[in-house]
Amino acid sequence: MGTIIYADVQIGDFFQTGHYVLIREHCQFGDHVWIGSHSVIDGQVGIGNFVKIAARCYISPQTIIGSRVFIGPGVIITNDKYPLKMRDSYRPAGATLEDNVSVGAGSVILPGVQIGQGAFIAAGSVVTRDVPPMTLAKGNPAVFHELPAKLREKNTALSWKQYLE
Template sequence: MVPQPGRRPRHGPAPRRTGLRRRIGRGTGAGSGRRGTGRRGTRGEDVRIRPPLNCDFGYHIRIGARTFVNFNAVFLDAGPITIGTDVQIGPNVQLLTPTHELDPERRRAGWEKAEPVTIGDNVWLGGGVVVCPGASVGADTVVGAGSVVTKDLPPGVLAVGNPARVVRKLR
């Protein structure tokens, strides 16, 4: 391949596209005055997402305005994922909605279901946080790095650990 003037040759595979940006249209998010269309997720104004972001579908994800998603996020959106406004999401965070059957026969047959994940407004999820299916994080809550959220966390608390436990109130 001969390089073109002003362009350097690209070595290795092309950068991965996450698909979320093209599936979640600008201007259809919270506060835009327009509704999302059909099978399309939404994002508010001034949302910043650092690639790569890996997701199952992209159209079950709702992201509020001024939210920041750092590198290597995984949003498995077999069910709804709702992220509030002004949320800070650290690197390597996983928001997981799929869950599998406990019954061995149904699990072997491939049965799967999804439970929603909800992140409130002004939440900070530290690096490496995992939010399990059906769990929600209340507004103004901080979840420490590496924590695993298995149950709902109330608003305005600091939670850490595996499983994540409230260590103190923030307000």
């Protein structure tokens, strides 16, 4: 029922996981990172401080996740546009989620996509291209909208408040 952590993983303070979590080699985690049950962090992933990754998420290799990021349940972040094809001319690349990004449940983020600071990805969205900072992306494929004022504040979980003040 425990978490399996491969070798060469760096973990900051106040790290917590649910059960059946798999963390592959060469990952780096900042402080105050929480990973939900049945999630896979599939190696060579960088994660900042104050990050919550909900249950049943898949984070592919070469993904970079900033600080104060929320990733909802069942999110899939991919890294390979052409699985096992064109290896002479193409290399897989993970997505980049900048600081204060929120990703809603069941969303899929395609390889190499950059999600700008403060962006909000609505639940069930499929993100096929870069998302500008402070933008709402929703739909399949995701269409960009102005971020509503109520979603412009920084991500702050109640359990983080004492550490952020």
